[in-house]
Amino acid sequence: MPFAESLWGNLVQDLPLLVPVLFLWIVGTLMLWPLGSWLLKSMPKRQWSGITFVVLLVTLVLVFRTPAGQGFSGMFQVDGLTTGFQILAIVAAAITVILSQPQLNALKEQSVEYYALILFSTSGMMLLVGATDLVSLYMALELMALCIYILVGYLREQDRGIEAGIKYFLLGAFSSGLLVYGMSLIFAAAGGKTTNLAALNQALALAPRNAELMIFTGVILVLAGFGFKVAAVPFHMWSPDVYDGAPTPITAFLSTAPKAAALGAFVRLFGTAFNGVHGDWAAPLSFMAAASMILGNIAALRQQSMKRLLAYSSIAHVGYMLLAVLSHDAQAGAQAIWLYMLTYLLMQGGVFAVIIYLQGKGEGERIEDFRGLSKRRPMLAFAMLVFMLSLGGIPPMLGFFAKFYLFKLAIEQGFVTLTVLAFLTSAISAYYYLNVVATMYFKEAPEGEAQPMGSGLSIVVFATCLLVLVGTCLGPWLMDWTARIVLV
Amino acid sequence: MPSYAPILLLILVAIALPVVIWNTSRLLRPSWPSAAKASTYECGIVTVSEAREKFTVRYYLVAVMFLVFDVETVFLMPWAIQMKELAVFGLVEIGIFLFLLLFGYGYIWSKGALTWE
Amino acid sequence: MVPMNQVLLVSFLLFSIGVAGVLIRRNALIILMCVELMLNAANLNLIAFARHSGTVAGQAFALLVMGLAAAEVAIGLALVVALYRKKDTVQVDGINLLKG
Numbered sequence: 001m002p003f004a005e006s007l008w009g010n011l012v013q014d015l016p017l018l019v020p021v022l023f024l025w026i027v028g029t030l031m032l033w034p035l036g037s038w039l040l041k042s043m044p045k046r047q048w049s050g051i052t053f054v055v056l057l058v059t060l061v062l063v064f065r066t067p068a069g070q071g072f073s074g075m076f077q078v079d080g081l082t083t084g085f086q087i088l089a090i091v092a093a094a095i096t097v098i099l100s101q102p103q104l105n106a107l108k109e110q111s112v113e114y115y116a117l118i119l120f121s122t123s124g125m126m127l128l129v130g131a132t133d134l135v136s137l138y139m140a141l142e143l144m145a146l147c148i149y150i151l152v153g154y155l156r157e158q159d160r161g162i163e164a165g166i167k168y169f170l171l172g173a174f175s176s177g178l179l180v181y182g183m184s185l186i187f188a189a190a191g192g193k194t195t196n197l198a199a200l201n202q203a204l205a206l207a208p209r210n211a212e213l214m215i216f217t218g219v220i221l222v223l224a225g226f227g228f229k230v231a232a233v234p235f236h237m238w239s240p241d242v243y244d245g246a247p248t249p250i251t252a253f254l255s256t257a258p259k260a261a262a263l264g265a266f267v268r269l270f271g272t273a274f275n276g277v278h279g280d281w282a283a284p285l286s287f288m289a290a291a292s293m294i295l296g297n298i299a300a301l302r303q304q305s306m307k308r309l310l311a312y313s314s315i316a317h318v319g320y321m322l323l324a325v326l327s328h329d330a331q332a333g334a335q336a337i338w339l340y341m342l343t344y345l346l347m348q349g350g351v352f353a354v355i356i357y358l359q360g361k362g363e364g365e366r367i368e369d370f371r372g373l374s375k376r377r378p379m380l381a382f383a384m385l386v387f388m389l390s391l392g393g394i395p396p397m398l399g400f401f402a403k404f405y406l407f408k409l410a411i412e413q414g415f416v417t418l419t420v421l422a423f424l425t426s427a428i429s430a431y432y433y434l435n436v437v438a439t440m441y442f443k444e445a446p447e448g449e450a451q452p453m454g455s456g457l458s459i460v461v462f463a464t465c466l467l468v469l470v471g472t473c474l475g476p477w478l479m480d481w482t483a484r485i486v487l488v
Numbered sequence: 489m490p491s492y493a494p495i496l497l498l499i500l501v502a503i504a505l506p507v508v509i510w511n512t513s514r515l516l517r518p519s520w521p522s523a524a525k526a527s528t529y530e531c532g533i534v535t536v537s538e539a540r541e542k543f544t545v546r547y548y549l550v551a552v553m554f555l556v557f558d559v560e561t562v563f564l565m566p567w568a569i570q571m572k573e574l575a576v577f578g579l580v581e582i583g584i585f586l587f588l589l590l591f592g593y594g595y596i597w598s599k600g601a602l603t604w605e
Numbered sequence: 606m607v608p609m610n611q612v613l614l615v616s617f618l619l620f621s622i623g624v625a626g627v628l629i630r631r632n633a634l635i636i637l638m639c640v641e642l643m644l645n646a647a648n649l650n651l652i653a654f655a656r657h658s659g660t661v662a663g664q665a666f667a668l669l670v671m672g673l674a675a676a677e678v679a680i681g682l683a684l685v686v687a688l689y690r691k692k693d694t695v696q697v698d699g700i701n702l703l704k705g
Contacts, residue, residue, distance in 0.1 A: 004575040011577075029588070033595035135666045142673045149680055156687045166684050170636055170697070173677055174627050177643030180670055181620050184650035187663055188613070192654030195662045214613075548686050552679045559675035562668050 014071030017078045017130075020062040020086070021123045027055050028119040036112030045110035049101040052115040056094045056122070063087060063126075074196045075133040082130035084338045084486035085264035088345060089125035092257035093118055095349035095460060099249040102454045103356050107155065107247075114154060118253070121147035125261035132272070134183050134195040137265060141179070141229070144258055145172050152246040152254070164245025171228060171238045179225025185218030186273075197273040205276045219280045222269070223288070229262040232322060233291035236315050240299075243311035248359060251307055252352035255314045256345045263321055263337050271330030278328070285326055286418055292319030293425040300432050306355055306365045309432060310348070313391065316429060317344055320403065320422055323410040331486075336406045339482045343402040343471065347387045350464035353457045354384050367436055372445020381440045383465040390468050392433035393426050398468045401475035546604065553596060560589060612653040619646035633688065633695045637681045644674045 015022075031048070063086045070077040096118060104110045124144030131137040149172060153165020187195060189211040190203035204215060227235035243251045274281060296316030303309040321340055327333035357380070358369050374381040390399035403426065410419045471478065528535050567574065567582045574581075596602060619642055626639030648667045655663025689695055 003573055004577040007574070007577045029591050033591055033598055037595065037598040135662075135669055138666075139669060139673065142677070146676055146680055149684070153684055153687065156691070159691060162684070162687050162691050166633060166688050166697075169681055169684050170627075170633065170640075173637070173640045173681065174643075176677070177623065177627075177640050177647075180644055180647040181616075181650070183666075184616075184647040184654075187666070188609075188650050188654040192658035192663055193660050195666055545686055545690065548682055552682050555675055555682075556679045559672055562671050566665065566668065 010071070010073075014076075016067055017069055017071050017076055019066060020059045021126050023062055024055070024059055024119050024123040024126070028116045028123070031112055031116045031119070036116070045112065046101065046105055048110070048112055048115045049097050049104075052097045052119065053094055055119065056090050056097065059122075060087065060090050060094075063090065070132070072136070073133075074198075075136040076127070076130050077132045078130055080486045081264060081268060081334050084334070085129035085260055085341075086126045087485075088260040088264075088338065088341055089122050089129070089257050091342075092253060092260065092345050092349075093122040095345070095464075096249050096253040096257070098456045098460050099252055099349070099353055099356055100247075101456050103247060103249050103359070106359075109155065109247075114151070117147045117151050121151070122257070125257055128261045129264035129268070131265060132197050132268070134187065134197070134200070134273075137197075137269065138176075138180060138183065141262075141265070142176060144261060145176065145229070148250075148254065148258060151250045152242055154250065155247055160245040161247070164242045167245075168238055168242045175225045175228030175235070178221045178228075182218045182221025182223075182225060185214050185221065189214040189218060197269065200273040201276050204273070215277055216280050219274055219277060220284060222274075223281055223284055226262060226266050226269075227288055230259050230266070230318050230322075231315055232288045232318050233295045233315060234288075236292070236295070239315060240308045240311040243307050243314075244305065248307070248352060248356050248365070251310075252348060255310065256341070256348050259314070259318060260341045260345070263318075263325065263341065264334070266325050267330055267334045267337065270325060271333070275330075282326060285322060286415070289319050289322035289326065290418060290421055292316060292322065293422055294319075297425045297428045297432075300429070303432075304366055304368070306367050306370070306436075309367065309436075310351065313429060313432070314348075316425065320406055320426075323415060323418060323422060324406055326415060326418075327409055327413045329409075329413070332409055335479070335482050335486045336409045338486045339478060340402040340406050343390070343398050343468070346464045346467050346471075347391050347399065350383060350387045350461050350468070351391070353460040353464070354380060354387075357454075357457050357461075367439055370436060370440050371443035373440040375445050380461065383461050384440060385437055386465050386468055388433040388437050390472075392430040394430060396472060396475065398471035398475065401471070401478055405479050549601060553601065556592075557589065607653075609653065609657060612649065616646040616649040616653075619643075619649065631696050631698045633681075633685045633697055636697065637678060637685070641674060641678065644670055 031051075036048070063083060066078055066083070068078050068080075068083075097115065100114065100118075104114065121144050124140050124142075124147065127136065127140035128144055131140050149165065149169045152168045153162055155161030156165070186200065186204070189207050190200050191207070194200060194203060207215060224235060228238075231239040243254065246254060270281060270285075292315050296312050296314070296319060300309050300312035300316065303312060317340075321337050324333040324336040324340075327336075355365050359365060370384070373384065386397070390397040393399045393403040407419050407422060410422070474481075528539070563585060564582065567578050571578060623639045623642035623646060626642065627636050630636055630639065648670055651663040651667040651670070655661060655667075685695055
C-alpha cells in the first residue's frame with residue numbers, strides 16, 4: 001500500500017509544526033478529565049490559574065522552537081507571521097489568566113473549565129494565524145470563537161453576563177454564516193477545485209468574466225465575517241454590550257487576543273488568496289477603516305463606563321490597524337499590525353488590571369471611580385497615566401511609535417486621505433484618554449481607605465508599565481526588531 | 489426521461505389513492521357532526537390538555553449531548569468510504585478520533601450530566 | 606446534471622431566507638435555525654461545485670461545516686437554556702439591560 005505509506009511519512013514530517021497547539025490540546029483535555037474532575041478533585045480550584053500560566057509559558061517556548069515550514073496538504077504553515085501572532089495570542093492569554101485569579105476568587109466562580117476554555121481558545125488562535133486553506137481557516141476560527149462564546153456568558157447567574165453571552169453568540173454565529181457562504185462562493189467561482197489560499201489566487205485570476213459578481217459577493221461576505229470578528233464598523237454593534245457584560249478578565253482577553261489572531265488571518269487571507277482581486281475589497285475595507293476610526297472615537301467621548309470607553313476605543317484602534325491590511329505589501333502590513341497589537345496588548349492588560357483592582361474594592365467600573373486615585377495610590381495612578389498617554393498615541397510614548405509606523409506605511413502605500421483622517425481622529429482620542437488622567441489627578445478623592453493590591457495584579461500593572469516605558473525609550477529601533485520576528 | 493416514468497406513476501397513484509378513498513367514503517357515509525366527534529382522538533380517552541406541552545430543561549441537556557456525539561459520526565463517513573485505501577493508517581487515525589470522544593464522554597459523566605435524579 | 610446557475614439560485618434563496626430570519630425574528634431558537642439555513646446554503650454550494658469539478662476538497666469542507674454547525678448549536682442551546690432559566694423567556698427583545 002504505497003498510498004497509506006506516504007500518509008505515515010507525511011504525518012511524521014508535518015507533526016512538528018503543530019507541537020505547541022497539540023500540547024495545548026492535550027493539557028486542556030486532561031485538565032477537564034480526568035485530572036480536573038476526578039484525580040485532583042480535592043485540590044483548591046484557585047491553583048488552576050497558576051498551572052494554566054505555566055502551561056502557557058511552556059507553549060511560548062515550544063512556539064519559539066517550532067521549525068518553519070508548510071504541511072498537512074498545504075493547510076498549515078509556520079512562518080514569521082504565524083510565530084509572531086502566536087506569541088501575541090499566548091501573551092494575551094497569559095495576562096488574562098493572571099487577571100482572572102483575583103476576579104474569580106472575589107466572585108467565587110473558580111473552575112477548571114474556565115482555564116481549559118482559555119487554553120482551547122488560544123490553540124484556535126494559534127491555528128488561525130497559520131491557516132493557509134479555507135477549511136483550516138474556518139475550523140480554527142470556530143474553535144477560537146466557540147470557546148469565547150462560553151467564556152463571555154460564564155457568569156450565568158448574573159443577568160448581564162448571560163445577556164452578553166447570548167448576544168455575542170447570536171451575532172457571532174450570524175457572522176460565521178456570512179463567512180462560510182462567502183467562502184463557498186469564492187470556492188465556486190474558482191472552479192470548485194481547490195480551497196488552498198495560494199491556489200485560489202491563481203484560480204481566481206483565471207475565472208471567467210461572468211463569475212465576477214460571484215467573486216465580488218464572496219469577498220464582501222468574507223470581509224463582513226471578519227469585520228464582525230475584529231469589531232469594525234458597521235459590524236461593531238455587539239462589542240460595547242459584550243465588553244460591558246462579560247467578566248472583566250474576559251473583556252481584556254476579547255479586546256486583544258481574538259482581534260490579533262483575526263487580523264493575522266485577515267492579512268494572510270486577503271494578502272494571499274484575494275491579492276489578485278484587490279480592486280474588489282480595497283474600497284469597502286477603506287470605508288470600514290474610516291468608519292471605525294470616526295465612530296469609535298466619537299462614541300467613546302460620551303461614555304461614563306470605563307469598560308465601554310475601552311470598547312469604543314478598541315473599535316477605533318482596529319480602524320487604524322485595518323489601514324495596514326489595505327497595504328499592497330502584506331509583509332510590511334503584518335509587521336506594522338504586529339507591533340501595534342503588541343503595544344496595544346500591553347497597555348490594555350495594564351488598564352484592565354487597574355480596573356479589576358478597583359472592582360475588587362466594590363467600586364464599579366465607572367470613570368468617576370478613578371477620581372483622586374493619584375492621592376490614594378500614587379504609583380497606580382502613575383501607571384495608569386503611562387497607559388493612557390500611550391493609548392492616546394501622545395509622543396514620545398510607545399503607542400506613538402506604533403501609530404507612527406502604521407501611518408508611515410499607509411502614507412507610503414498612497415492612502416493619504418485615510419491617514420490624515422486617522423491622524424485627526426487620533427487627536428480626538430487624546431481628549432477622552434486625558435479626561436481619565438484629569439479625573440485621577442485633579443478631582444477630589446471619595447472617602448475610604450486604600451486597600452492593598454493582590455500580588456498578581458501588581459505584577460501585571462508594573463510589568464506592563466515597565467515594558468511600555470522601556471519600549472518608549474527603544475521606540476526608534478522597534479520596527480527593525482519587529483522585522484526580525486515577523487518575516488512573512 | 490424514460491427512467492423517471494415509474495416514479496411519476498407512483499406519485500400519481502399515491503396522490504390519487506387517498507383522494508379516491510376519502511371522497512368515496514364521504515359520499516357513502518351519513519353526516520351528523522357533533523362537538524365530541526370533532527375533538528382530538530387519542531385512544532378513546534377524553535383529552536386533558538394541549539399536545540404542545542413544555543418539556544423540562546433536562547431534555548435539552550440530553551439533546552445537546554446527543555447532538556454533538558451524533559453529528560461527530562459525520563467524520564466517520566469519509567473514512568468508511570476510503571477504508572481499504574487508507575488501510576492501517578486510517579484505522580489508527582479514526583481510533584485516535586474515537587479515543588478523543590471518550591474524553592468528552594468521561595467529562596460529561598464525571599460532571600453528572602448523565603444522571604437523571 | 607443540474608445546471609450550476611440553478612444550484613446558485615437555490616443556495617442564494619436559502620441564504621436570503623436565513624439572513625432575513627435572523628434580522629426579523631426575535632426568538633433565539635428561530636434565529637439559531639436561520640443561522641443553520643445560512644450554513645446549509647453554503648454547504649449546497651460547496652457540494653454542488655465539488656461534484657461539478659470532480660474533486661473532493663469541497664465535500665470535505667462541507668462535512669467539516671456540518672460538524673462545526675452541530676457544535677455551534679450545542680453551545681447555542683446551552684446558552685438559550687441558561688437564558689430561559691434566568692429570564693423565563695427566549696425572546697431576544699426581552700434582554701435589554703445592556704444598551705449600545
